[in-house]
Amino acid sequence: MSAEVAAEIPKGNGWEPNILAFCCNWCSYAGADLAGVSRFQYPPTVRILRVMCSSRVEPAFILKALKDGADGVLVAGCHIGDCHYIDGNKNAEIRINNTKKALAKLGLDGRLRLEWISASEGLRFSEVIRDFTEEIKKLGENPVKEVKK
Amino acid sequence: MLNSKAQSCYQCGKCTSICPMRRVSKTSPRNSIYNSNIYGLETKDIWTCLTCGLCPQECPQQVDFLSFIKQEREGKTPLDIAHLGVFTELAELSSRLNGNTKMEKTDSKYGFFPGCVDSLSLFLHDVKTDFGEITTSSLKLLDKIGIKPRMVQMKCCGHDMLWQGKKDVFDRLKNDNTKYLKESGIDTLITSCAECYRTLSKDYDLGIKVVHISELMDKLGLKINSEVTYHDPCRLGRHMGVYDAPRRALTANGAKLKEMEHSKENALCCGVSSFMNCNEQTKALRIARMDEAAATGAKTLITTCSKCLAHFNCLKNEKDTAKKYDLDVVDLTVFLARQLEAGK
Numbered sequence: 448m449s450a451e452v453a454a455e456i457p458k459g460n461g462w463e464p465n466i467l468a469f470c471c472n473w474c475s476y477a478g479a480d481l482a483g484v485s486r487f488q489y490p491p492t493v494r495i496l497r498v499m500c501s502s503r504v505e506p507a508f509i510l511k512a513l514k515d516g517a518d519g520v521l522v523a524g525c526h527i528g529d530c531h532y533i534d535g536n537k538n539a540e541i542r543i544n545n546t547k548k549a550l551a552k553l554g555l556d557g558r559l560r561l562e563w564i565s566a567s568e569g570l571r572f573s574e575v576i577r578d579f580t581e582e583i584k585k586l587g588e589n590p591v592k593e594v595k596k
Numbered sequence: 597m598l599n600s601k602a603q604s605c606y607q608c609g610k611c612t613s614i615c616p617m618r619r620v621s622k623t624s625p626r627n628s629i630y631n632s633n634i635y636g637l638e639t640k641d642i643w644t645c646l647t648c649g650l651c652p653q654e655c656p657q658q659v660d661f662l663s664f665i666k667q668e669r670e671g672k673t674p675l676d677i678a679h680l681g682v683f684t685e686l687a688e689l690s691s692r693l694n695g696n697t698k699m700e701k702t703d704s705k706y707g708f709f710p711g712c713v714d715s716l717s718l719f720l721h722d723v724k725t726d727f728g729e730i731t732t733s734s735l736k737l738l739d740k741i742g743i744k745p746r747m748v749q750m751k752c753c754g755h756d757m758l759w760q761g762k763k764d765v766f767d768r769l770k771n772d773n774t775k776y777l778k779e780s781g782i783d784t785l786i787t788s789c790a791e792c793y794r795t796l797s798k799d800y801d802l803g804i805k806v807v808h809i810s811e812l813m814d815k816l817g818l819k820i821n822s823e824v825t826y827h828d829p830c831r832l833g834r835h836m837g838v839y840d841a842p843r844r845a846l847t848a849n850g851a852k853l854k855e856m857e858h859s860k861e862n863a864l865c866c867g868v869s870s871f872m873n874c875n876e877q878t879k880a881l882r883i884a885r886m887d888e889a890a891a892t893g894a895k896t897l898i899t900t901c902s903k904c905l906a907h908f909n910c911l912k913n914e915k916d917t918a919k920k921y922d923l924d925v926v927d928l929t930v931f932l933a934r935q936l937e938a939g940k
């Protein structure tokens with residue numbers, strides 16, 4: 448699923464970061480919703496993908512999104528202890544940290560982020576997006592090369 | 597397509613009768629030649645093949661079945677990649693990056709390439725095996741025999757990409773790595789992984805000597821006093837013909853080697869290759885191999901391929917494996933290095 452979404456992200460000349468965000472259904476997605484209804488502003492650099500739990504996000508999804516040109520990947524879930532599936536987010540933490548290590552070896556550090564955002568933290572959601580966008584802007588465009596098929 | 601000599605197959609079926617996959621499924625090497633692209637047909641059997649290299653040994657027409665499978669798979673979508681393709685994605689991603697290629701600056705003529713053990717430990721953390729120990733052990737052992745190699749930080753060798761039919765990805769990796777190695781100025785590349793060894797010596801054109809670490813380990817002078825058994829990885833054994841070096845590495849250092857029922861040319865496969873087809877059928881093959889190992893009575897099963905190591909340890913740790921194997925599965929270098937430490 449991530450690939451299709453990432454592939455749709457346009458790459459123009461006036462470059463703006465393209466961030467893919469995986470938000471868990473029970474907290475972070477609701478947090479994003481709250482940011483919307485409360486009209487907290489955040490840059491339009493992010494495409495949100497709803498997953499049932501942050502632990503649904505496989506490292507393969509993240510790698511694929513980056514391979515297909517996403518500039519950053521955000522994984523957002525419930526705070527530790529609040530996961531709807533009890534300890535899904537603890538597993539997600541291990542996985543994402545391992546993926547970060549793998550990405551660091553490829554020279555892609557800083558492009559993956561894991562955040563805990565609860566359903567009541569609309570403001571925090573917008574802050575996280577703003578902050579991450581700034582960081583990606585500093586890092587610049589994803590260095591992945593296009594290949595001819 | 598000609599160099600695999602698949603057209604000279606006269607459908608005798610000797611290959612199918614020895615095929616390990618045939619014991620557990622309907623896969624048939626004979627059928628995959630019969631229904632191949634050469635004759636404008638297609639079959640799924642090319643994806644269930646383990647490329648273990650048993651059948652070409654039997655073939656009266658000397659068909660190179662491995663090259664045949666490689667050609668047939670090229671450009672097609674693999675049927676079933678294990679671990680959701682995370683290693684495939686990683687290799688594809690790195691093939692499209694410039695990569696941070698820095699080489700240590702020493703004038704050693706030896707290079708050491710650890711392969712993908714680091715990403716194995718990152719993404720297979722539930723197998724509960726310290727793959728990184730293979731690298732540290734190898735360096736310790738090389739140090740003992742007086743070799744101080746430079747760490748080669750190239751990209752994945754592309755073995756899995758090649759066998760998963762992603763020739764374009766493999767070619768990109770190969771180009772980058774070849775350039776990197778030629779610029780580095782090393783003349784001998786040591787690797788601790790059987791797959792890297794096969795790929796770098798057979799599928800690359802390096803002009804650099806590639807050695808597997810087991811070929812250097814017979815002069816360690818250890819006094820090991822335990823019984824071990826050795827599993828021949830297909831990539832080191834049948835693909836490269838290295839059967840004696842790892843055995844010598846064990847026996848010359850005092851270990852008592854107990855051979856399994858099937859060994860050397862006839863060794864059974866660990867069951868999975870190139871991260872494809874991890875399922876009930878291949879699990880049966882793994883169990884068969886572990887049973888053979890257990891039957892020798894040795895308490896340590898040694899192998900020289902990090903993938904075999906992962907597969908066996910995965911089976912051992914599985915909750916629902918009814919039988920409990922009282923076996924330690926370790927890499928050759930890890931085993932030797934532990935003995936070295938213990939002997940100090």
Ligand code: FES
Pocket residue numbers: 471472473474475499500501502523524525529530531532535536
């Ligand atoms: S349900 Fe939100 S992290 Fe698991």
